[in-house]
Each structure stands twice: as C-alpha cells, then as structure tokens.
Amino acid sequence: MTSIRDVSKVAGVSVATVSRAMSRPEKVSDKTRKKVLEAIKATNYRPDVLARNFTTRKSRTIVVLVPDISNPFFSRVIRGIEHAAQRVGYSVLLGDTRGDPAVEDTYASMVEARLADGIIQLNGRLPFGDTSGGEDTGRGDDAGGDAAGSSDTFGRSAESTKKSVPLVNACDCVHGSNVPTIELDNASAAKAMTQHLLSLGHQHIAVVQGPVGSSLTKERLRGHTEALQEAGLTLDSTLIAEGDFSAASGEAAVTTLLAAPSMPTAIFCFNDEMAMGAMHSLKKSGYAVPGDISVVGFDDIQFARYCDPPLTTIRQPAEGFGTRAMEVLLGMLEGKEPEVLNQYLPHEIIIRQSSGPVKK
Amino acid sequence: MTSIRDVSKVAGVSVATVSRAMSRPEKVSDKTRKKVLEAIKATNYRPDVLARNFTTRKSRTIVVLVPDISNPFFSRVIRGIEHAAQRVGYSVLLGDTRGDPAVEDTYASMVEARLADGIIQLNGRLPFGDTSGGEDTGRGDDAGGDAAGSSDTFGRSAESTKKSVPLVNACDCVHGSNVPTIELDNASAAKAMTQHLLSLGHQHIAVVQGPVGSSLTKERLRGHTEALQEAGLTLDSTLIAEGDFSAASGEAAVTTLLAAPSMPTAIFCFNDEMAMGAMHSLKKSGYAVPGDISVVGFDDIQFARYCDPPLTTIRQPAEGFGTRAMEVLLGMLEGKEPEVLNQYLPHEIIIRQSSGPVKK
DNA sequence: TTTCAAAATGTAACCGGTTACATTATAGAA
DNA sequence: TTCTATAATGTAACCGGTTACATTTTGAAA
Numbered sequence: 001m002t003s004i005r006d007v008s009k010v011a012g013v014s015v016a017t018v019s020r021a022m023s024r025p026e027k028v029s030d031k032t033r034k035k036v037l038e039a040i041k042a043t044n045y046r047p048d049v050l051a052r053n054f055t056t057r058k059s060r061t062i063v064v065l066v067p068d069i070s071n072p073f074f075s076r077v078i079r080g081i082e083h084a085a086q087r088v089g090y091s092v093l094l095g096d097t098r099g100d101p102a103v104e105d106t107y108a109s110m111v112e113a114r115l116a117d118g119i120i121q122l123n124g125r126l127p128f129g130d131t132s133g134g135e136d137t138g139r140g141d142d143a144g145g146d147a148a149g150s151s152d153t154f155g156r157s158a159e160s161t162k163k164s165v166p167l168v169n170a171c172d173c174v175h176g177s178n179v180p181t182i183e184l185d186n187a188s189a190a191k192a193m194t195q196h197l198l199s200l201g202h203q204h205i206a207v208v209q210g211p212v213g214s215s216l217t218k219e220r221l222r223g224h225t226e227a228l229q230e231a232g233l234t235l236d237s238t239l240i241a242e243g244d245f246s247a248a249s250g251e252a253a254v255t256t257l258l259a260a261p262s263m264p265t266a267i268f269c270f271n272d273e274m275a276m277g278a279m280h281s282l283k284k285s286g287y288a289v290p291g292d293i294s295v296v297g298f299d300d301i302q303f304a305r306y307c308d309p310p311l312t313t314i315r316q317p318a319e320g321f322g323t324r325a326m327e328v329l330l331g332m333l334e335g336k337e338p339e340v341l342n343q344y345l346p347h348e349i350i351i352r353q354s355s356g357p358v359k360k
Numbered sequence: 361m362t363s364i365r366d367v368s369k370v371a372g373v374s375v376a377t378v379s380r381a382m383s384r385p386e387k388v389s390d391k392t393r394k395k396v397l398e399a400i401k402a403t404n405y406r407p408d409v410l411a412r413n414f415t416t417r418k419s420r421t422i423v424v425l426v427p428d429i430s431n432p433f434f435s436r437v438i439r440g441i442e443h444a445a446q447r448v449g450y451s452v453l454l455g456d457t458r459g460d461p462a463v464e465d466t467y468a469s470m471v472e473a474r475l476a477d478g479i480i481q482l483n484g485r486l487p488f489g490d491t492s493g494g495e496d497t498g499r500g501d502d503a504g505g506d507a508a509g510s511s512d513t514f515g516r517s518a519e520s521t522k523k524s525v526p527l528v529n530a531c532d533c534v535h536g537s538n539v540p541t542i543e544l545d546n547a548s549a550a551k552a553m554t555q556h557l558l559s560l561g562h563q564h565i566a567v568v569q570g571p572v573g574s575s576l577t578k579e580r581l582r583g584h585t586e587a588l589q590e591a592g593l594t595l596d597s598t599l600i601a602e603g604d605f606s607a608a609s610g611e612a613a614v615t616t617l618l619a620a621p622s623m624p625t626a627i628f629c630f631n632d633e634m635a636m637g638a639m640h641s642l643k644k645s646g647y648a649v650p651g652d653i654s655v656v657g658f659d660d661i662q663f664a665r666y667c668d669p670p671l672t673t674i675r676q677p678a679e680g681f682g683t684r685a686m687e688v689l690l691g692m693l694e695g696k697e698p699e700v701l702n703q704y705l706p707h708e709i710i711i712r713q714s715s716g717p718v719k720k
Numbered sequence: 721t722t723t724c725a726a727a728a729t730g731t732a733a734c735c736g737g738t739t740a741c742a743t744t745a746t747a748g749a750a
Numbered sequence: 751t752t753c754t755a756t757a758a759t760g761t762a763a764c765c766g767g768t769t770a771c772a773t774t775t776t777g778a779a780a
Contacts, residue, residue, distance in 0.1 A: 376769075730772080
C-alpha cells in the first residue's frame with residue numbers, strides 16, 4: 001500500500017505539498033502540481049479514505065432510516081437519495097429499522113460515533129434526543145482567523161449530553177421540532193382525491209388509513225374530512241379502518257368495511273398496496289370495481305397502472321423527496337440553516353379506471 | 361468528545377487496558393474491568409469508530425451493488441443482507457449502479473480505498489478485474505487539472521496486482537471465476553414451470569426473457585428448452601421476445617409475440633413485472649387470461665398474488681439469498697474459503713389462476 | 721520463604737492522512 | 751540593490767484508537 005509519504009519521496013516534495021496538490025490544487029505551483037500528479041501515477045497511489053475520514057472527522061456518509069426497504073415507494077425515495085449522494089461523492093448507509101426504535105437508536109449512535117455525518121429519516125419518529133441544531137463541529141475549514149488557542153479547549157465542561165445529529169425528515173414527518181421536513185401537502189392531496197370521489201357522486205366513502213400514530217395518516221384524514229365538510233357531509237367513523245400500508249391489511253380492512261352499517265360506494269386507501277389488497281378482496285367477494293365500489297390509492301407506485309382496473313391514485317415525487325432531502329442535509333452539514341424548514345413537494349391526481357360514478 | 365485517554369485517566373489505568381477491557385474483556389481482571397466500565401459510563405465515552413476503523417484497517421462495512429433498488433425482488437434481497445449485517449454489527453452501503461459499469465467501478469474502488477471490506481453484487485458483471493483506476497476518490501470538486509485520471513485500460517494495472525476484493529455474487533451470477541455465487545438453479549426452475557404449462561396442454565409457449573447477456577436469462581431459457589425437448593417439442597425462435605425485467609417491456613413484448621406466425625397459448629415471462637405488463641397488454645387487446653392465453657412469471661413478488669388473475673410464478677427465497685450471501689462474504693472476510701463455491705437455494709412453483717388449460 | 725511461569729498492566733509506537741506554523745523563494749517597489 | 755509582501759513549500763504535531771513489547775503482579779510449587 002503506497003502512502004502519501006511514498007508519493008512525496010518520489011515527487012521530491014513534502015507530504016504537505018502532496019496533500020495540498022490533491023485537495024487545494026490552486027495552492028501549489030504548476031510545476032509542483034505536475035510533479036506530484038506524476039508521482040501519484042507512478043506509485044499508483046490511492047488516498048486511504050479511512051485515514052482521511054479519521055483526520056477530517058467526517059465520513060462523507062449518511063444513513064437512511066427506512067421502516068421497510070421492500071416498500072416500492074420507499075425504495076424509490078432511497079434511489080433518489082442515493083443518486084444525489086453519488087453526485088457529490090457521498091455514500092449512503094442503509095438502515096432498515098423494521099419500525100424498531102432500538103434499531104433506529106443503533107443507527108443514530110453511528111452518527112455520534114462519527115461513522116456517518118447525518119441522517120435522513122423516512123418516517124418521523126421521535127427526534128433523536130435534542131435536535132437543538134446550530135453549533136456544528138468547530139474545526140471548520142475556514143482558513144482565516146484561527147485564534148491563538150490552537151489546541152482544542154472546547155467546553156467539555158458539562159455533560160454535553162445528546163449531540164444534535166444533523167437530521168432531515170422526509171415523507172412522513174413529525175412537526176413542531178426544528179428538524180427540516182420534505183413531504184407532500186398530505187391534507188390537500190387527500191382532499192383533492194376525496195373531491196374527485198364526491199364529484200362522481202359518492203356519499204359513503206370509506207377510508208383505509210395508515211397507522212393512527214403517524215402524522216401522515218392524520219393529515220390525510222384531515223384533508224378527507226375537510227372535503228367532506230365542504231360538501232356538507234360528515235365523517236362516518238364506522239367507515240374508517242386502520243391498515244399498516246401492507247396489501248394484506250387492505251384486504252383485511254375491506255371485510256370490516258363491508259360489514260359497516262352504511263355500505264360504502266368508494267374506498268380511499270392511504271397507499272396503493274392497501275388499495276390493491278382492497279380490490280383483490282372486493283373482487284373475491286363478488287363486487288365489481290369500479291362498477292359496485294370505487295377504489296383509489298395513494299403514491300402511484302409502478303404497479304398501480306398494471307392493476308385491473310388500473311388504479312386511480314395520487315402521484316408523489318418519490319425520487320424528488322430523496323434528492324431534496326439529500327440537498328437539505330448536505331446544506332446542514334456545511335453549516336447552513338435550511339432557508340425553508342418545511343418543504344412541500346407537489347402531488348398529482350392520477351385518474352385511472354378504478355374510480356367511477358356511484359352505482360345507482 | 362471524550363477519548364480513550366480520558367477514560368483511562370478516570371479509571372486510573374492505561375489506555376491499553378481500557379482498549380482491552382472493551383475488545384477482549386477476558387484479558388482483564390474483574391476488578392479492573394469493573395473500574396473501566398464505570399469510568400466509561402461516568403465519562404459518557406463512545407469509541408470513535410472512525411479512529412478504530414483507521415487503526416484496524418477494517419470498516420466493518422460492505423457494499424451492495426444492485427442495478428435497481430426499486431425492483432421489489434432486489435429490495436427483498438437487500439433486506440436480507442441488511443438484517444444479516446445488523447446481527448453481526450456490519451453496515452451496508454447501498455450502491456445503485458443503474459447498470460452503469462462506471463458506477464460499479466466507483467464502488468469497487470471504495471473497497472480499495474478501504475471504505476468497505478467487501479462487495480455483494482446482485483447481478484453478475486465482469487469481476488472487477490481492471491482496478492487500474494487512479495481515479496480520485498469522488499470528492500465533489502475536482503476543480504480542473506484532472507490530468508491524472510481518465511486513462512484507463514493501461515497495462516500498468518497488471519503489475520499492480522489485480523487486488524482481489526472480497527466479492528460474492530448473488531441472484532444473477534457469472535460462473536467460471538472463483539467468485540462465490542448464491543442463486544437459484546434457474547434451469548431447473550424454468551424447466552419445472554414449462555412442464556407445468558405443458559401439462560396443461562400448451563404447445564406454443566412464448567417466452568419473454570431478460571437481457572440476453574445475463575446468465576440468468578440463458579439458464580432459464582436452457583431449462584425451458586430442455587422441458588420442451590423432453591416433451592418432443594422444439595423451441596420456436598419466433599416465440600422468444602426480449603425484455604428488460606420492467607413491466608413496460610413485458611407490455612411491449614406481447615405485441616411482438618401476438619404477431620408471431622404461430623399464435624402462443626401461453627407466455628412465460630422471466631419475471632413477475634414483465635408478466636404483469638404482459639397480462640395488462642393482453643387484456644387490453646381483448647384476450648382473457650388464462651381463458652385465451654396463460655401467463656406465468658418468475659420471482660413471486662409481493663404483488664403477484666394481487667394481480668387479476670393472481671399470477672402463477674416461481675417463488676425465490678429473496679431474503680435467503682441476501683442472508684446467505686452475507687454469511688459467505690463474512691466468512692471470506694475472516695479468511696475462510698467458502699466450502700461450496702456455487703450455492704443453489706430452492707425454488708417453489710406457485711400455481712395461481714393466471715395459468716390454465718389450453719383453449720381448444 | 722523463594723522461585724518462576726502466567727496473568728495483568730503499562731509504555732509508546734504506529735496507522736496515513738491534514739494543517740498550523742515556520743521557513744524559504746519570488747517578485748514588485750523603493 | 752535592498753526591502754518587503756506574498757506565494758510556495760517544509761516540518762512536525764495531531765487525530766484516537768490498537769497492539770507489540772516491556773514491566774509488574776499474582777499465585778502456586780518448590
């Protein structure tokens with residue numbers, strides 16, 4: 001393994017010059033730079049990233065916390081993150097939490113142990129500890145004015161407690177903290193979908209929501225309720241079923257809903273997988289979709305248009321969430337406060353054939 | 361940030377003892393260990409992973425190279441890898457290559473730069489032979505003077521020893537090298553499926569294969585042909601269409617196949633997404649599935665059973681591939697040669713409703 | 721009590737970069 | 751030419767672990 005010292009020997013310069021030639025080429029003269037570059041080539045030198053990470057105290061790695069990678073929506077978000085990271089030379093560590101807070105903590109502690117510089121969390125749980133933000137790792141790259149007290153006399157006085165880890169929340173976000181969020185205006189999107197169903201004449205619209213704890217669920221339900229109210233209707237709580245975003249839970253929810261006092265003529269599922277499960281279950285019970293009952297979803301996953309009938313749903317810019325989240329996190333890592341704390345990306349209602357006029 | 365020296369001071373022992381108390385507790389006396397543990401707690405000490413990785417020359421990280429994370433089959437494999445890694449304290453770096461060999465090389469060079477200890481590759485390309493690289497490490501800003509890189513395929517790498525990076529190949533594997541592989545017996549699986557179709561009376565079975573370069577495609581086609589031959593039939597090359605594992609390509613393939621001289625009565629797609637695309641296309645053209653034409657897939661992704669009709673397919677142990685691949689790689693990292701170079705995991709034919717007797 | 725191998729612990733070098741600070745080279749001004 | 755500001759380069763400390771080797775302690779046998 002050739003080291004920077006080998007290169008410096010071959011090039012006939014000091015290690016500092018080699019280092020500078022690589023990281024800040026404008027600080028070395030042309031001829032020196034050329035010599036160094038040649039020496040690098042001659043020795044087949046590759047900088048040791050582990051050593052560099054160690055000295056710079058940065059890993060140029062971020063972790064993505066996701067409850068389930070095999071969810072097609074999340075995997076697209078991850079792809080967006082990954083590509084954005086690749087472009088700027090960052091790598092992404094994958095953390096499949098299976099919803100387990102212990103696993104989340106494990107990954108959060110990786111940041112504390114400096115294995116990663118920041119976290120993008122795809123479903124908002126409790127923020128890790130403090131999150132007070134501000135204050136980044138001293139030792140910036142600003143060449144200027146490093147006062148006399150060179151040695152780090154940092155105030156390690158009190159228990160510094162939870163270092164605030166750079167954190168961005170995407171897709172399903174918690175609010176009220178100062179953690180930046182990137183998400184859909186879930187209420188508006190859901191409202192628009194419900195309005196679509198209302199416009200088709202549906203009055204008894206069932207909902208298969210997500211886990212009740214999630215803010216995403218709350219927001220979507222809020223939008224739905226709002227649309228109902230504006231149409232002079234009220235929310236019928238017997239038409240609300242809870243799902244967990246899996247197709248199986250959509251399937252199960254339908255049996256509950258069909259037993260409700262007032263028969264629904266449409267079912268609004270809070271993601272496409274549950275919608276697919278619901279359609280499957282309906283058809284198995286002999287109901288035509290959308291002839292007897294309309295079904296609509298949320299996300300517009302790749303498979304939505306291959307359903308039978310193709311699924312009416314709400315398209316989310318999945319990759320966009322990822323790239324945007326990465327941009328914001330990158331900014332934070334450079335010490336910038338995000339100019340907008342809560343960002344909303346646009347949705348689009350995709351009307352296909354699973355929704356139709358109410359059956360008379 | 362508290363360091364190991366802080367802990368040693370508080371505990372009244374040397375740094376070596378602290379280090380040993382953590383990594384090899386049996387080498388330290390009970391009372392000392394207790395003192396150290398208390399000091400660790402008192403100082404709120406967390407070992408600096410970057411420093412540890414640097415000194416031990418290991419990152420306890422592996423990279424997973426996948427052509428497309430949003431493929432539901434791959435994402436399950438990844439989940440398997442990730443969970444297996446979590447159990448042994450490894451992290452996984454995600455590398456979405458988009459099939460781009462340049463991206464693959466970038467990730468391969470991470471191993472050389474010691475950012476990762478090994479690689480699991482989910483689709484077999486050429487083994488990273490060349491490694492000439494010399495490329496930069498992917499710091500975002502190579503302002504100017506890129507004179508060093510760019511020239512690859514220069515003989516020099518031969519002398520620089522083909523660094524063998526610990527590599528495991530899973531799912532779609534290249535053979536003939538000494539890279540361990542974990543996969544299905546694709547030929548047998550495909551053969552079994554074709555036999556299923558033959559048993560339903562189908563004589564004109566079309567195939568929507570994957571990219572022709574892949575060994576997975578070749579093997580499955582081989583199994584298919586074998587079944588045909590054993591039934592006294594020969595492969596009709598006009599009934600072979602090429603796809604790229606996307607639903608859209610399955611959709612497109614169907615139009616080609618329907619124009620073939622001999623009308624197929626069944627279509628065997630080499631993955632479920634293409635099968636879903638094919639079914640979609642067939643139904644749009646007015647064909648009943650399986651009434652007019654049977655369609656079968658491969659993989660048994662989560663959505664296969666929610667298709668209409670539910671898809672007959674071949675179940676692969678996706679998570680199993682992941683965990684097994686991780687086990688093998690782990691073994692290699694510990695210096696063990698894998699006892700079996702080419703492992704085959706079992707498949708299972710899942711017969712649902714998309715395949716039926718041939719139409720008379 | 722003495723002896724000595726084994727166990728426990730300490731000392732300090734080392735990994736390979738980065739960078740503060742010191743030193744030397746360069747060039748324009750006086 | 752001499753002086754001085756600035757650019758270019760060199761020296762060496764430093765990051766925070768691990769571990770080879772040296773030293774001390776322990777405990778059982780002699």
